[in-house]
Amino acid sequence: MKITLGFAPIVLAACVVAAPASAQQKAPAPQQDRPVMTAQDLVTLPRLGGVAPSPDGQRAIYGVTTTDPQNYERSTSYKLKSLVDLSADPIHVSLPEGASSPAFGTDGWLYFLAPADRLQTAGNSGETSAVQQVWRGRLSASGVLSELALVTDAAGDVGGFILSPDASRIALLGDFARECTTFACDAPGATHLPGPGTGRLYDSNVGFVRHWDQWETPGIYGRVFTYDLVNGRTAGNGIAADGPAQSAAGAAVLIGDTPTKPFGGTEEVAFAADGSGLFFAARQADAMEPRSTNVDIYYSDLSGGAPVNLTAQNEATDTLPAPSPDGKWLAYAAMARPGYEADRLVIQLRDLQTGQTRALTGEFDRSFGSLAWTPDSRWIIATAQDTLDTPAFRIDPQSGAVEPLDLMAGNEAHIGSVMPLLGERLLFTRDSVGAPAELFLSERWGQAEPVTDVATSIVGQQASVSTRRFNFPGANGDTVWGQIHKPERVSGGTASLPVILYVHGGPQGSFNDAWSTRWNPRVLASQGYAVVSIDFHGSTGYGQAFTDSINRDWGGKPLEDLQLGLAAALALDPQIDGSRACAMGASYGGYMMNWIQGQWPERFDCLVQHDGVFDQRAMYYETEELWFIEWEHGGDAGPRAYYEDPEIYERWNPANYVQNWQTPMLVITGEQDFRIPYTQGLAAFTALQRRGIEGELLVFPDENHWVLKPKNSLQWHNTVFAWVDRWLKPE
Numbered sequence: 001m002k003i004t005l006g007f008a009p010i011v012l013a014a015c016v017v018a019a020p021a022s023a024q025q026k027a028p029a030p031q032q033d034r035p036v037m038t039a040q041d042l043v044t045l046p047r048l049g050g051v052a053p054s055p056d057g058q059r060a061i062y063g064v065t066t067t068d069p070q071n072y073e074r075s076t077s078y079k080l081k082s083l084v085d086l087s088a089d090p091i092h093v094s095l096p097e098g099a100s101s102p103a104f105g106t107d108g109w110l111y112f113l114a115p116a117d118r119l120q121t122a123g124n125s126g127e128t129s130a131v132q133q134v135w136r137g138r139l140s141a142s143g144v145l146s147e148l149a150l151v152t153d154a155a156g157d158v159g160g161f162i163l164s165p166d167a168s169r170i171a172l173l174g175d176f177a178r179e180c181t182t183f184a185c186d187a188p189g190a191t192h193l194p195g196p197g198t199g200r201l202y203d204s205n206v207g208f209v210r211h212w213d214q215w216e217t218p219g220i221y222g223r224v225f226t227y228d229l230v231n232g233r234t235a236g237n238g239i240a241a242d243g244p245a246q247s248a249a250g251a252a253v254l255i256g257d258t259p260t261k262p263f264g265g266t267e268e269v270a271f272a273a274d275g276s277g278l279f280f281a282a283r284q285a286d287a288m289e290p291r292s293t294n295v296d297i298y299y300s301d302l303s304g305g306a307p308v309n310l311t312a313q314n315e316a317t318d319t320l321p322a323p324s325p326d327g328k329w330l331a332y333a334a335m336a337r338p339g340y341e342a343d344r345l346v347i348q349l350r351d352l353q354t355g356q357t358r359a360l361t362g363e364f365d366r367s368f369g370s371l372a373w374t375p376d377s378r379w380i381i382a383t384a385q386d387t388l389d390t391p392a393f394r395i396d397p398q399s400g401a402v403e404p405l406d407l408m409a410g411n412e413a414h415i416g417s418v419m420p421l422l423g424e425r426l427l428f429t430r431d432s433v434g435a436p437a438e439l440f441l442s443e444r445w446g447q448a449e450p451v452t453d454v455a456t457s458i459v460g461q462q463a464s465v466s467t468r469r470f471n472f473p474g475a476n477g478d479t480v481w482g483q484i485h486k487p488e489r490v491s492g493g494t495a496s497l498p499v500i501l502y503v504h505g506g507p508q509g510s511f512n513d514a515w516s517t518r519w520n521p522r523v524l525a526s527q528g529y530a531v532v533s534i535d536f537h538g539s540t541g542y543g544q545a546f547t548d549s550i551n552r553d554w555g556g557k558p559l560e561d562l563q564l565g566l567a568a569a570l571a572l573d574p575q576i577d578g579s580r581a582c583a584m585g586a587s588y589g590g591y592m593m594n595w596i597q598g599q600w601p602e603r604f605d606c607l608v609q610h611d612g613v614f615d616q617r618a619m620y621y622e623t624e625e626l627w628f629i630e631w632e633h634g635g636d637a638g639p640r641a642y643y644e645d646p647e648i649y650e651r652w653n654p655a656n657y658v659q660n661w662q663t664p665m666l667v668i669t670g671e672q673d674f675r676i677p678y679t680q681g682l683a684a685f686t687a688l689q690r691r692g693i694e695g696e697l698l699v700f701p702d703e704n705h706w707v708l709k710p711k712n713s714l715q716w717h718n719t720v721f722a723w724v725d726r727w728l729k730p731e
Contacts, residue, residue: 032489034463037526039717041462042517043710044069048429048437048454049076054104057421058084061093061102061110061139062439064454072710078102079452080143083427083441086449091143096135101160105167109232110139113158116150132157134170136232152227152234156184159222160266164275165325169302170234171226171241171269171278178255179245182237183225190217207289211624212262213672213704221285222257224269226278226302241278241298243306254307256282260295260319267320267370273327277301279310281319290626291639293341297321297332310350316343320370326377328352329397331360333368339627339639342508344544347371347382349397360395364402365543368393374420381405381418381426385541388469388481388512390414392428394445407440407448414514427451431515433467433485433522435459464488465522467513472568475537475557478546482534482565483511484573485521490528498580498728500524501566501604502533505587507558507632508547510539518706518713519586527721529728530576534565551635554588554652555595562592563600580728584608584720586668587676587705591654593665594684598657606727607665608720611676611705614684615655617642622677658687664694666723668716670703696723 049063060083065076078099079090095102095112102112115130134151152158152172160173177187192200202209206218225238242254258280259268268281283295295317298307311318316335323330330350335343345367350357361368366384373380380395386404391412394403405426407415413432420426424444431437436455440448450456466488474480486497502521504511511521511533521531535542537557538550550558570578583604585592590612597607613619620629620642627639633648634640642649650656665688669681678699688695698719700712707716 029461034461034489036487037459037462037465037523039523039714039721040069042520042523042717043067043072043714045436045458046455047517048439048452050101051417051419051427051429051439052103053083053419053421053427055106057423057425057427058082059141060427060439060451061104062452063100063102067710072714074710076100080139081439081451083421083425083451086441086451090452093139093143094145096148098132099135103161103163105136105163106165107167108138109136109167110145111136111151111161111163111170113161118153118155131155132159134158134161134172149232151229151232154183155186158183162266162269162271164271165273166275168229169226169271169275170229171224171271172234172238173222173224173259173266173269175220175222177219178221178223178242179219180223181240181244183223188219191219192217205287207285207287208624210674212674214262214674221255222259222261222264224258224278224280226300239300239302239304241280241300241302241307242282243300243304247306251306254282254284254298254309256285256289258282270321270323273323273325279321279323279330280307281321290624291339291630293317293335293339293627295319297330316340317345318348319345322371322373322380323352324373324377324397325375328377331371331373331380331397333371334359337636340631340635341625341628342506342540342547343367344547345369347380347395360397360400361402363400367540367544367547370416370418371395372418372420374424375422379420381420383415383418385510385512387541388483388510388535389541390416390512390514392418392426405442405445407442407445409447411513414512432513433483433515434464436515436517463526465525467521468573469513470568470572472564474564475560478537480535480537480561480565481542482532482569483513483521484569484576485525485531485533486573486575487525487528490575495575496577497528497530497575498582498724499530499532499566499570499576499578500724500728501562501581501583502531503562503583503585503589503592504533504535504539505585505589506540507536507538507550507554507588508540509588510535510541512541523717524721527725529724530569530573532566532569532576534562536561536565548635551631552633552637552648554591554632555599556652558592559595559599580605582606582608582724582728584610584724585612586610587612590676594654595652595657597661597663597665598654599660601660601662604663606724607663608668608723609665609681609684610668611670611673611681612684613654613676614680614687616649616653617646617655618683619676619680620649622679624674655683655687658691661687661691661693664727666696666698666720668698668700668707668719670700670705670707672702672704675705 044067047065051062053060078093081090082088096114099114116133117128118131137145137148162171176184224241227234296311300307315338318334320333333345347361349360368382368384371382389412392405418428426442429437439451442448468484471481590609593607593609630639667685669678685697
């Protein structure tokens with residue numbers, strides 16, 4: 001439904017997700033009788049884990065992670081679900097304790113990771129220790145696992161694995177020395193611990209000293225070894241995909257992490273269709289790595305020689321290698337501009353016989369974050385953000401035509417983990433502001449049916465939250481989108497709701513229609529607030545020019561959009577009380593809280609600043625991924641170091657406007673955050689203290705840029721709720 005209130009059309013979106021038939025038997029209680037969602041509910045809500053369909057598409061195994069409501073310890077169990085009879089209840093699968101990453105092989109076996117005792121011979125100790133290995137077993141239709149056997153006998157932990165399409169080979173992932181010619185050999189590798197003390201010693205040529213939330217270990221890298229499988233066991237010493245550590249005649253040697261760190265996964269590694277080779281993504285680890293986004297796709301023919309760089313001509317990111325099942329094509333996603341991590345990802349298509357490559361989606365102004373082939377190699381199915389949703393698209397590899405798939409009634413919300421099955425069927429996850437991820441199945445490109453009910457019924461018994469989408473003329477008159485989230489039990493009534501302005505991070509990101517276990521508008525609105533989020537200039541899902549527009553303008557157009565967007569929301573919904581208002585955000589959103597303190601200090605009753613940039617000069621010299629901050633302050637004019645152009649950094653530096661600060665602020669930071677180091681939070685808190693402004697400082701010694709541990713998450717929410725209640729609900 002669309003309505004017009006004197007400006008742009010307003011789209012109303014309901015936060016409703018259908019549950020499987022077995023979960024629809026009990027009607028939910030009336031809104032006024034349902035309990036509101038609490039932080040405890042959010043932290044302990046069951047979560048859908050990884051999903052693996054069988055090769056014939058008849059069934060799927062998936063994980064469900066639960067959190068004990070008393071001690072907050074988490075555990076994962078596995079379920080087997082029919083994809084033919086969706087009304088059938090899921091079956092519990094009794095995998096060994098500590099098992100993870102189950103995957104069906106085309107040989108009929110179920111493979112998974114689990115600990116195994118291994119004799120440690122170093123020092124002739126004769127001791128055993130638990131080492132994570134690959135196992136396999138026969139999984140019956142009733143969920144019984146039989147013929148359990150070890151597949152690997154690795155010297156160290158196997159971090160992940162990938163099976164070749166015919167299950168004749170397996171690729172093992174792990175972290176160990178580049179000098180190792182066998183998987184997880186006992187070579188010392190790390191060069192930064194010379195002893196005799198505990199000090200880390202780094203040479204200026206190593207590149208990263210610390211990354212995301214870990215101190216680097218020069219000499220140790222994420223590596224991939226492939227093995228033949230003979231009677232269900234790995235044979236031989238394995239083949240290193242990255243080739244030998246030394247080469248003759250001064251030839252270049254690949255030294256880098258596969259998958260890439262900190263966020264790369266098995267989507268960056270893929271066997272060729274016939275299993276004869278391996279495609280993988282990696283970035284050269286050297287002194288330039290902190291300034292480089294030059295991830296390349298390599299091909300190893302599994303002979304043991306050096307891999308071939310297939311994308312050497314592109315100095316920007318190339319990722320997501322996906323060979324077609326018929327062996328003719330390699331699809332992958334590529335950016336065009338070096339040094340820019342938020343450039344548009346365009347799907348490329350490489351003819352594996354001729355090597356010719358063309359941009360398949362170059363004319364489509366959206367950035368693709370995932371891609372997969374249909375089993376018949378006829379289509380590529382990919383996902384991309386698009387105006388508050390993340391829908392799936394069907395792409396013709398011949399013409400490059402991009403067609404959105406209408407898979408869900410109402411808004412698509414956030415579709416992910418798309419797995420094409422035989423017979424024009426799609427298995428995928430879908431989540432929204434209204435409910436966390438569940439598994440869905442589409443037949444012949446039609447409207448999808450729910451497969452799982454991990455949390456939908458639980459959420460359905462809680463008071464719901466309504467979500468309204470709206471747009472307005474933002475900075476430069478451009479159309480800017482936002483959302484309003486309110487408790488449905490009071491929506492449309494006479495009750496007045498204080499407002500909280502949500503500011504997303506990135507800054508090239510979006511508070512779109514998706515579930516979050518950290519910044520969740522539903523749980524915040526449930527406390528009795530109207531939550532307003534604005535996809536300001538720089539946000540993703542609106543075309544690359546809109547995303548680029550924040551470069552060199554961190555505090556300009558985005559702040560204007562937030563001001564105009566909040567005013568538009570107040571004009572649209574008279575139930576929102578703009579005289580009682582707080583704002584909150586993390587990362588770039590945290591930066592914006594510090595920026596608001598100096599530029600818009602009189603507007604809000606309180607602020608919540610999580611891991612935000614306080615001082616641009618210090619941030620430049622303290623952060624780890626220099627490509628990010630150099631591009632943000634250089635853009636297409638060229639990446640800029642602070643000392644090369646201090647004026648552009650200081651122009652948007654919150655530290656220069658502390659004299660204007662006046663708003664009470666809660667500051668939150670994690671000591672393991674190396675992206676925006678915790679010293680930035682300490683500096684902001686010092687500014688509050690020195691200015692005599694009321695504030696609080698919450699420091700997590702064991703968290704990174706995010707808050708992930710259950711007890712810490714509960715403390716985070718309780719602290720934030722108490723802070724905003726203090727200023728917006730003084731009674």
